[in-house]
Amino acid sequence: xxxxxxxxxxxxxxxxxxxxxxxxxxxxxxxxxxxxxxxxxxxxxxxxxxxxxxxxxxxxxxxxxxxxxxxxxxxxxxxxxxxxxxxxxxxxxxxxxxxxxxxxxxxxxxxxxxxxxxxxxxxxxxxxxxxxxxxxxxxxxxxxxxxxxxxxxxxxxxxxxxxxxxxxxxxxxxxxxxxxxxxxxxxxxxxxxxxxxxxxxxxxxxxxxxxxxxxxxxxxxxxxxxxxxxxxxxxxxxxxxxxxxxxxxxxxxxxxxxxxxxxxxxxxxxxxxxxxxxxxxxxxxxxxxxxxxxxxxxxxxxxxxxxxxxxxxxxxxxxxxxxxx
Amino acid sequence: xxxxxxxxxxxxxxxxxxxxxxxxxxxxxxxxxxxxxxxxxxxxxxxxxxxxxxxxxxxxxxxxxxxxxxxxxxxxxxxxxxxxxxxxxxxxxxxxxxxxxxxxxxxxxxxxxxxxxxxxxxxxxxxxxxxxxxxxxxxxxxxxxxxxxxxxxxxxxxxxxxxxxxxxxxxxxxxxxxxxxxxxxxxxxxxxxxxxxxxxxxxxxxxxxxxxxxxxxxxxxxxxxxxxxxxxxxxxxxxxxxxxxxxxxxxxxxxxxxxxxxxxxxxxxxxxxxxxxxxxxxxxxxxxxxxxxxxxxxxxxxxxxxxxxxxxxxxxxxxxxxxxx
Numbered sequence: 007x008x009x010x011x012x013x014x015x016x017x018x019x020x021x022x023x024x025x026x027x028x029x030x031x032x033x034x035x036x037x038x039x040x041x042x043x044x045x046x047x048x049x050x051x052x053x054x055x056x057x058x059x060x061x062x063x064x065x066x067x068x069x070x071x072x073x074x075x076x077x078x079x080x081x082x083x084x085x086x087x088x089x090x091x092x093x094x095x096x097x098x099x100x101x102x103x104x105x106x107x108x109x110x111x112x113x114x115x116x117x118x119x120x121x122x123x124x125x126x127x128x129x130x131x132x133x134x135x136x137x138x139x140x141x142x143x144x145x146x147x148x149x150x151x152x153x154x155x156x157x158x159x160x161x162x163x164x165x166x167x168x169x170x171x172x173x174x175x176x177x178x179x180x181x182x183x184x185x186x187x188x189x190x191x192x193x194x195x196x197x198x199x200x201x202x203x204x205x206x207x208x209x210x211x212x213x214x215x216x217x218x219x220x221x222x223x224x225x226x227x228x229x230x231x232x233x234x235x236x237x238x239x240x241x242x243x244x245x246x247x248x249x250x251x252x253x254x255x256x257x258x259x260x261x262x263x264x265x266x267x268x269x270x271x272x273x274x275x276x277x278x279x280x281x282x283x284x285x286x287x288x289x290x291x292x293x294x295x296x297x298x299x300x301x302x303x304x305x306x307x308x309x310x311x312x313x314x315x316x317x318x319x320x321x322x323x324x325x326x327x328x329x330x331x
Numbered sequence: 332x333x334x335x336x337x338x339x340x341x342x343x344x345x346x347x348x349x350x351x352x353x354x355x356x357x358x359x360x361x362x363x364x365x366x367x368x369x370x371x372x373x374x375x376x377x378x379x380x381x382x383x384x385x386x387x388x389x390x391x392x393x394x395x396x397x398x399x400x401x402x403x404x405x406x407x408x409x410x411x412x413x414x415x416x417x418x419x420x421x422x423x424x425x426x427x428x429x430x431x432x433x434x435x436x437x438x439x440x441x442x443x444x445x446x447x448x449x450x451x452x453x454x455x456x457x458x459x460x461x462x463x464x465x466x467x468x469x470x471x472x473x474x475x476x477x478x479x480x481x482x483x484x485x486x487x488x489x490x491x492x493x494x495x496x497x498x499x500x501x502x503x504x505x506x507x508x509x510x511x512x513x514x515x516x517x518x519x520x521x522x523x524x525x526x527x528x529x530x531x532x533x534x535x536x537x538x539x540x541x542x543x544x545x546x547x548x549x550x551x552x553x554x555x556x557x558x559x560x561x562x563x564x565x566x567x568x569x570x571x572x573x574x575x576x577x578x579x580x581x582x583x584x585x586x587x588x589x590x591x592x593x594x595x596x597x598x599x600x601x602x603x604x605x606x607x608x609x610x611x612x613x614x615x616x617x618x619x620x621x622x623x624x625x626x627x628x629x630x631x632x633x634x635x636x637x638x639x640x641x642x643x644x645x646x647x648x649x650x651x652x653x654x655x656x
Contacts, residue, residue, distance in 0.1 A: 097495065134571065144471045147487070148572050155491040159484045162472070166480040170422065246459065247473050 007035040010079035012065065012111070013086035014042035017186065018127070020049065021230050022083060027054045032081065033238045043074055044086065045103075065107035071114035075122075082124045083233055084111060090131060091193050093153035104156035112163055116172045124164065124175040125236045128249060130222065130294045132158040132179060140296040143251060150292050161249040168241075168248055176236045176244060178307075181254035181297070184223040185320040194289040198223065201259070202266055202317055205277035206329055214283035217260035220295040224254040224309045225319040235307050243305060253299040253309040255316060265313040269321075270329055332360040333402060337390065337436070338410030339367035342511065343452070345374065346555050347408060352379045357406065358563045368399055369411065370428075390432035396439035400447075407449045408558055409436060415456060416518050418478035429481035437488055441497045449489065450561045451502040453574060455547065455619045457483040465621040468576060475617050486574040493566075493573055501561045501569060503632075506579035506622070509548040510645035519614040523548065526584070527591055527642055530602035531654055539608030542585035545620040549579040549634045550644040560632055568630060578624040578634040580641060590638040594646075595654055 009026060013019045023042060031037055038056040042048040047062045059077075063070045065086060075082075086107060093100030108126070115122060131154030132147045147158040157179075164175040186199040197214055198221060204211035224232075232252050257265075267275040299307070310316045321329060334351060338344045348367060356362055363381040367373040372387045384402075388395045390411060400407075411432060418425030433451070440447060456479030457472045472483040486502045493500040511524040522539055523546060529536035549557075557577050582590075592600040624632070635641045646654060 144473075146469045146471050148469075148490070149487070150494065150571060152491055152495070155487050158487050162474070162480050162483050162487075165473070166477050169475065170477070246475060 007032055007037050007081060008039040008041070008077060008079040009037055009081045009083070010041040010043070010074060011083045011085065012043050012074070013084070014048035014060075015044035015046045016085060017188070018183070018226065018229055018233075019044065019085050021226055022085070022233055023048075023051050025230050025234070027051045030055070032234065039077070039079075041074070041077060041079055064103075065110050066102050071107075071110040072117065074111065075114045075118050078118060078120050078122070080122050081237060082111075082115075082122050083237070084108065084124060084126045087127075087156075088153075089193060090129075090151055090153040090195075093156060094151055097152060100152045100156060104153065105159055108160045109163060112167050112173070116167065121171065122173055123237060124173045125233055126160060126164050126175060126177040127233070128157045128161050128177045128179045129154065130179050130181050130251060130297065132161065133294050135292045137294055140298050141251065141294055142298050143301045165246070165248050169246065174241055175248050176239060177249035178232050178236050178302075179249065179251045180229055180232070181222040181224050181252060181294075181309075183226055183229050184316060185225065185324075187226070187320070187324045194286050195293075197286070198259075198262070201262065201278050202320065205266060205274040206270055206317075206321070206325065208277070208330075210277050210279055212281045213259065213278050214281060214286040215259060215290055216282075216287075217263065218258055219290060220256060220258045221290070222254040222256045222294060222297055223313065223316055224252065225316045227319045227323055228254075228309045232307055239305060247301070250302045250305070250307070251297045251299045253303050253307055254297070255310050255313050256296040257313045262313050265317055269314060269317050274329075332357055332362050332406060333364040333366070333404040334362055334406045334408070335366040335368070335399060335404035336408045336410065337368050337399070338412060339373035339385075340369035340371045341410060342513070343508070343551065343554055343558075344369065344408075344410050346551055347410070347558055348373075348376050350555050350559070352376045355380070357559065364402070364404075366399070366402060366404055389428075390435050391427050396432075396435040397442065399436065400439050400443050403443060403445050403447070405447050406562060407436075407440075407447050408562070409433065409449060409451045412452075412481075413478075414518060415454075415476055415478040415520075418481060419476055422477060425477045425481060429478065430484055433485045434488060437492050437498070441492065446496065446498055448562060449498045449500040450558055451485060451489050451500060452558070453482045453486050453502045453504045454479065455504050455506050455576060455622065457486065457504060458619050460617045462619055465623050466576065466619055467623050468626045490571070490573050494571065499566060500573050501564060502574035503557050503561050503627075504574065504576045505554055505557070506547040506549050506577060506634075508551055508554050509641060510550065510649075512551070512645070512649045519611050520618075522611070523584075523587070526587065526603050527645065530591060530599040531595055531642075531646065531650065533602075533655075535602050535604055537606045538584065538603050539606060539611040540584060540615055541607075541612075542588065543583055544615060545581060545583045546615070546618060547579040547581045547620065547622055548638065548641055549577065550641045552644045552648055553579075553634045557632055564630060572626070575627045575630070575632070576622045576624045578628050578632055579622070580635050580638050581621040582638045587638050590642055594639060594642050599654075
């Protein structure tokens, strides 16, 4: 099997690549070729027996999308995109990368006249407040960010290209990925990871919102699991509604902190410093708190059961299994 | 006030133009300039005191959209588009006209750096089966046609451009417009009008579906009313969810025929010949039967109360007020 990953240099892209290299197969087929593309150079994976092509390309550049699918990869994981904050501050870049890039890729596939499986990472940012207590699978898409708008449009395109038989698509709406490894970033959602990651590393973390704020999370490990599971679903299983909200752990910030305390002790939890930030509070208030994700659960998508599990996944995958502080 | 109408040569475009010329004003302001554009030459209205510019342009052509808004019309009615059937048979044309054309117009407005009111005619084709008994305002957009996909994407763009302050948009999802004047066309929905229009004109009409088929209708007169009412709504009234399902009369084909019989007698109703068509039956089965349209009704949008009213509107507006057969 030949697999193409766009956005391969990103956090999820790297983890997905590592997992595919480790497994050596997908859906019971050997992986013999990997094409990894991104706007920054993706790392060449080690320990992979098959052919690897690594390219630094922007899908919006002329012929770039056609080149990306020239080898007719049977499986495409389309992860490329700019994040929510950047799509909001740079209107044109957001539409260019998140919408025009996806559209170019879909059109290149149609022009190449073959029918790959296409897994697209959407986001729960396709929803916009006000929300019911828990968002049902048939809740309307009324995004309140340009990022969410771009994701929703790509979902619609993907569904139509699938219905027309140009490809075999599935869109997965990721909840907030937590605990994100690496340095703190400026995303408004960054603190959800920061209040766990920093204390576990012996560092102080700032909490800009109230302990009562509720949100839905899944670990990076769960996100990779969603991608692999989506890749294995058939058209018959999916039916016409190919875009699915993923499951996650819905909990409050207070419950996140309780879990941290249970796993790493009072000392770790005490490293969280409350510093209210009105702008972050406003942004977060428009985000989904809880999703039914009934269809995804029925189709076998699995997230962690508790936030404790999410912290444990972080400790295992990023900290070598132990807490040193 | 300077008003731009795209798709001005179409059935609704012509009726809207005539109404604006007759009223001479909109939202309490005199209309002093009309710009009418379409891919086929729009008729120049008679009896209008202000300036009229009539252009045959395709919004997707280079600079066409910029030219269309060069005069900075404060009010834009964007009606241009290819119909459902054509968007399905010609994939590229549908996306070019319905999506790229709208996108070009939105971008031209952003580049012109002014903030017009923008009324967009969407469609209940943004919804896809399976449906609840009545579609609520927060039901998801899962279209089952390329046309519905294109309309849904334009709605999302319109909402984001509005949220970003580039324009002041409102999208109205029209139900099936019935009774359409003129000759029978090949649209799958054509018979809904045909079974009223043809018998009233003394001609036979074919009915391809069962009498039990339920659908939602509004007259051309009501559609023009929706457009004018939408043009008068403020941002505050609309809130962030600017795309609205319009009200209509939900009734079965049997109830349509009963209304025809009440108004035009048994002789007219007898001109309907049942000729089942499996393809039309299949297509129609995926369409919305009933919509809450609660927000639209609360905002003052008005459709006919009964299908009898829809037939009477047709007789008044198209047949000079009397039935001759």
